[in-house]
Amino acid sequence: MTHNYWPWWLGGGFLALxxxxxxxxxxxxxxxxxxxxxxLRRYRHRTDDSxxxxxxxxxxxxAGEQQSTPDLGTGASCCGPASTGCGPGDSTVxxxxxxxxxxxxxxxxxxxxxxxxxxxxxxxxxxWGRGQLASEFYRLYGHGAGGWVALFVxxxxxxxxxxxxxxxxxxxxxxxxxxLQPASLVATAVFFGFAIAVxxxxxxxxx
Amino acid sequence: xxxxxxxxxIPGLLLGFTVGRLGFADYNELHRMxxxxxxRLVLAFGTAVTLCVVLFxxxxxxxxxxxxxxxxxxxxxxxxxxxxWAISGVCPGVALVQIGQGIWPAFVTLxxxxxxxRIHGRFLSR
Numbered sequence: 245m246t247h248n249y250w251p252w253w254l255g256g257g258f259l260a261l262x263x264x265x266x267x268x269x270x271x272x273x274x275x276x277x278x279x280x281x282x283x284l285r286r287y288r289h290r291t292d293d294s295x296x297x298x299x300x301x302x303x304x305x306x307a308g309e310q311q312s313t314p315d316l317g318t319g320a321s322c323c324g325p326a327s328t329g330c331g332p333g334d335s336t337v338x339x340x341x342x343x344x345x346x347x348x349x350x351x352x353x354x355x356x357x358x359x360x361x362x363x364x365x366x367x368x369x370x371x372w373g374r375g376q377l378a379s380e381f382y383r384l385y386g387h388g389a390g391g392w393v394a395l396f397v398x399x400x401x402x403x404x405x406x407x408x409x410x411x412x413x414x415x416x417x418x419x420x421x422x423x424l425q426p427a428s429l430v431a432t433a434v435f436f437g438f439a440i441a442v443x444x445x446x447x448x449x450x451x
Numbered sequence: 452x453x454x455x456x457x458x459x460x461i462p463g464l465l466l467g468f469t470v471g472r473l474g475f476a477d478y479n480e481l482h483r484m485x486x487x488x489x490x491r492l493v494l495a496f497g498t499a500v501t502l503c504v505v506l507f508x509x510x511x512x513x514x515x516x517x518x519x520x521x522x523x524x525x526x527x528x529x530x531x532x533x534x535x536w537a538i539s540g541v542c543p544g545v546a547l548v549q550i551g552q553g554i555w556p557a558f559v560t561l562x563x564x565x566x567x568x569r570i571h572g573r574f575l576s577r
Contacts, residue, residue: 360467403567422503
């Protein structure tokens, strides 16, 4: 299976374009894990990075997650001073509508990414729906249960880690590093470093 | 987020397409990058960050974003994410791109990510 992937400069250029375009169009920083968090969480606020969200809104968030009914007053008053979009607009009822619309637009953003991936496959002349991961994965984990466990457990670590850290490859790596944010620079160095170390470990242990 | 859904559809399509065409969602490419056997993706990422630094600086009056807060979860979270990234070959966006590419095992990865986000929301968010 041969691939005609883009050269580094083209891919790098388009990644940067996305990281710039997203805040230009929405006013929020690009962040896939943040969008996932907004879709999955019963959140009370609108900030993108869990880091900022949790700094200002942690207690309200917890309270809200325990109750099924939205605790909008607390959420709005808590978030108000800390974040741009929690401002005057979402005092009571508006907050609920805004949160719903944020959840919807985050879901649409994530779906668009999947569609974009499908289009890339088509544009690259690949047979769509080959249904398998790439060969190195099976060389390391085999075709049995080990591979499924690796995907599921790896996925859990990705989910917990990105939310705990407040960003992923896009939020910290592109958007945060691009703005020279110390937290993002450190986080990116750490997740790249550990990914490299674990890759060598996997290669040494499993191959 | 204000405005129509097109504001998120355009960057979403663009990011998914770029990740797909770059091969960032290909386990072979990612694994080779993390072993330093192939520097194409490292160069792509470095180029992207460099361009972002320049463009964010040029557009600093147009794009006003809050600082990213450094907190007690920043480093442990990044550490956990790095381990999961190497094991599964995906960051959150890549799982979605793989599903879009018809790589069905990615549904299992995404299920893991969803569970992880839920675990964080329930036990780890302060």
